[in-house]
Amino acid sequence: MKKLFLFTVVYLLAINIQAQNFEELADYKFDSEESYETAEPQVLKAANYLFESPANVTQIKRLNAVRYIINWMQGTPDYTFEISKNATDLTKGNSDLLGLYMAAMTKVVLDDSDKSLNTDEIYKRSEELLVTYCENPENHIKPSRKIKKLIKNRG
Numbered sequence: 001m002k003k004l005f006l007f008t009v010v011y012l013l014a015i016n017i018q019a020q021n022f023e024e025l026a027d028y029k030f031d032s033e034e035s036y037e038t039a040e041p042q043v044l045k046a047a048n049y050l051f052e053s054p055a056n057v058t059q060i061k062r063l064n065a066v067r068y069i070i071n072w073m074q075g076t077p078d079y080t081f082e083i084s085k086n087a088t089d090l091t092k093g094n095s096d097l098l099g100l101y102m103a104a105m106t107k108v109v110l111d112d113s114d115k116s117l118n119t120d121e122i123y124k125r126s127e128e129l130l131v132t133y134c135e136n137p138e139n140h141i142k143p144s145r146k147i148k149k150l151i152k153n154r155g
Contacts, residue, residue: 026064026071028068039072043069047106079109101126104129134147
């Protein structure tokens with residue numbers, strides 16, 4: 001019965017993610033270690049959504065997607081996430097950039113779930129995702145000074 005309930009919840013979550021409606025996901029309560037693992041595809045979809053849509057569009061949906069990702073990050077037994085000084089320097093107090101950085105870390109570990117990545121590898125790949133996102137003016141997000149410098153050094 002519990003598995004049927006869990007399957008039903010995950011199925012409903014999948015439908016919501018595909019419709020890109022993150023309202024219910026923002027306050028989703030993970031109730032077991034298994035629930036974190038079964039949610040990984042939806043968490044990855046939420047992270048991809050953030051990097052595939054401009055920051056100034058559907059801000060409530062974006063905020064709910066970030067909340068869902070952070071809830072998952074805080075409890076998943078399979079991954080450990082660290083917000084290093086480099087990360088805080090990269091985002092420089094900008095909550096939108098920090099949310100995207102958290103989504104980037106999630107995307108990095110879930111895209112390469114078969115590999116064991118260390119903190120530096122996760123940071124470097126997450127930084128690359130965030131800088132690439134900020135580099136595109138159509139995403140309407142103000143980069144930090146460090147991100148501006150990284151963009152300038154690319155060209």
